[in-house]
Amino acid sequence: MIAESGHYALVLALALALIQSIVPIVGARWRDAALMNVARSTALAQLLFVGASFAALVTLHVTSDFSVANVYENSHSLKPLLYKITGVWGNHEGSMLLWVSILALFGGLVAAFGNNLPLSLRAHVLAVQAWVASAFYLFILITSNPFLRLANPPLEGRDLNPVLQDIGLAVHPPMLYLGYVGFSISFSFAVAALLEGKIDAAWARWVRPWTLMAWIFLTLGIAMGSYWAYYELGWGGWWFWDPVENASLMPWLAGTALLHSALVMEKRNALKVWTVLLSILTFSLSLLGTFLVRSGVLTSVHAFATDPTRGVFILLILFVFIGGSLSLYAWRAPALKQGGLFAPISREGALVLNNLLLTTACATVFIGTLYPLALEVLTGEKISVGAPFFNFTFAPLFVPLLLAVPFGPLLAWKRGDLLGAAQRLMVAGIAALVAIAVVLAWTYGGATLAPLAIGLAAFVIMGALCDLAERIALFRIPLSLSLRRARGLPRATWGTAFAHAGLGVALIGIVCETTWNSEYIGSMKPDDVAKVAGYELRLDGLNPRQGPNFREMVAQFTVTRDGDKVSVMTPSKRNFTTRGASTTEAALLTRGASQLYISLGDTSADGAIAVRIYHKPLVLMIWWGPVLMAFGGMLSLSDRRLRVGAPKPAKSAARALQAAE
């Protein structure tokens, strides 16, 4: 009964979404309050039903009900409880159900907390939300139904892909989906604004926090995914420019641009039309990401779902929503009210520069990801665009962006003073030069670009601190007064500083890991010793062990440095009988921000085992950076003040102002 009730709840959610797609729009057209309010209760009811449906699927997985095909194919009665639960979204059907559940959650949030939105705007937003939801309910019910049954339930399930049997699966997909789907809110707002033909202040006040929330989740989701790939896949890499990774990076880049342009819109009432376009693009890229991952057009480490009918269906959704919203934009955008004016050198100007660079970076990733696909479709030729392409295109775009980051917050709204900002950044510049000199001296004769990159990172971090110091007038007024001012600073300001500093932190990690990474690859027998980066690793022995649904071969290494025992590391190789698959469990030893990493290869006939040992200096900073960014985002999100960007008053009326769009 649980399975069938869950199925029926999903079908009811579709029925409600279809009503929610039409009735509120009709209501808005004829200005009928009751009809417009239907959107609200249906959105909440939809959330209830999808939630029930999702809960039903989780229950089925937990109780190992193999009469449900989805459970049979992806679960096993011996699997630990955690993986029984995470296995729900570790497969195509379940992950799509999670996708729509989150979509319904966001719709429900707008319905529940949208009291201060104009009635017709809320009706439009929820209706657009319901269009997206209807499309995906249909997709799930027709091509990827998780509630299909087996008349003769098998005794045992086929188990979950062993690579996915990891705590990472509990966190990464939900986070990523909260990010992807979160952008649907700004998309719905954008389309609603286009339908209504106006963007008002309430619109602007709403879009930024929702975008910010989605952005925080996406940032954490990507970082988490990267760390998971790092320790689970056993290659020691953390970013492969894999199409699936790019699929999540593109919405992140567009979303970051959107975040900044939404800020300009909320504070200064400018860049409205551009923000609408970015909202559409960001969610379109999220949909594209879903398509790339879910249709199976890519063959990559992540692609575990393949079925052409699904691909065609998602492609159709993609065309309807992206094509439709962009056509609507082309048709209605000219009718939207133009926003405020500002000079090219101003906070707004800096944010426009940020937007330009981010969207261009996003475009390069887009090309690098889709060009090979397009080429394969057209000519049948298979090429792969890898790290070299992205290093040559993406990096040159990020360098000016990072150089500009510290300047932005120091410029005044409407008209800024670049020279003044540069003077205030003097300390950061000096710190950067010192960092370059120190690193150059330390690694004399080594890489030349790396010290410069470290200098850039130092500039970004110090720049963020300079901005804070400037605001609390550090060293210019007594310290106690400065501290009082620091307490009085809006949390949004702290958020900006943390997020920008996070960029620098991540950059340091990336540069150190790629430049000064040392490794040992070879085969070892018991009592052999490998030397890596000053550490000595002795292989004590290999022991078999029985896990709940796997057997593993555990190698024990004793790590010493200068004769002192540091720790014991136990990497292993696991064999999952049900799927006949094996996974490598790397062992990680964290020393400060650096890590030792051991992963096992195959055993040879003479009892030796292939071993890869890496020393990765400051590698953890790669993930601390995004965490810091997300923390900054949360600080900013918790700041519920109204945002007003007070303009710098004009000194002379003769100064020419630039139109916002």
Added chain:
Amino acid sequence: MTLWFVFALMTVAAIFAVLWPLSRRGRADSGGSEVVVYRDQLAEIDRDMASGIIGAAEADAARIEISRRLLAAADQSGRDAPVTGSLTLRRAAAIVALVGVPVIASGFYLALGSPRLGDFPLVERSRVADANQPLANLVAQVEAHLEKNPTDGRGWTVLAPVLSRLGRYDDAVRAYRNAITYAGETADRRADLGEALLGSAGGVVTADAKTEFERAVALNGDDAKANYFLGLAAEQDGRKADAAALWQKMLAKGPSDAPWRPLVQAALVRVGGTVPAGVSAPALPDGAMAAAKDMSEADRGTMIQGMVDRLATRLKTNGDDVDGWLRLVRAYLVMGERDKAISAQADARQAVANNADRLRQLNEGLKNLGLDG
């Protein structure tokens, strides 16, 4: 019954979600407006200035800007049409909900759902298994045992044919491989592995399966199963002459009372080879051949009859299995019971009539059996 009651309750709840706002008389709930936001912004500027975040000059500039927008917004909202309520529209919406929700929901659910299937969680299943499914339960026990002692070659050897007969070919393939690894390689095991591979490929002799049969023949040139399937491989490749030659050699060399004789003869007829004098008798389903190997003629007849009856009973309760129907019809045909075959054919058509895909599959299969055109 409870299930339909739950469905009805859920449907009512869904309809209620639509009707509830429609029933509320148009309160002046017009939501927030632009004017309110600008007023709040003006208040925020005062607070910012008081806490020293912005200077007086900036505050003044901001106030002027916002006031200008506030005036424009107030002007605009005065011109907007007031929110109204139309009884006709509400009634129309209510009808859409009352009719639409049940129609859409039942339409989709009846097409996709399986309302007659109850839940079957692990706990309940193992309890049922004790009473009614000793074989299945036994298999599960052996599997659990092998999960923990994967090097038990004898265990794999016992399990593999059972899995193969249960139709769990993929698992059977793995079991045979393990049996070969841990209990040693024999021609029989290789041939059985090939047969399981064939089963998992839906009856097609894949390259993998063919390799296994060839290994079996290399180990024992007279292995009947391997030789028969190598012939089948040749037939499927379109090399009918090779197939016929192989099978003729088998018939010539093999003992005269070999249980596989009728099968090979039937196959030989199929590819157009000449059959030495003898009975042209039933082609058994592949899985049963191994079992029928060591039986007397009478026993074999009983066994076949029993199998066919079991199949017929199973199909009566679950008619979705197109392959099962085809097997049944074929079995009746080879047993010479044409009337039963025709009635089974009618039953099959009826059972899968509501699924176009299966019906097509069934018709194609029937055509191949030569029952109708």
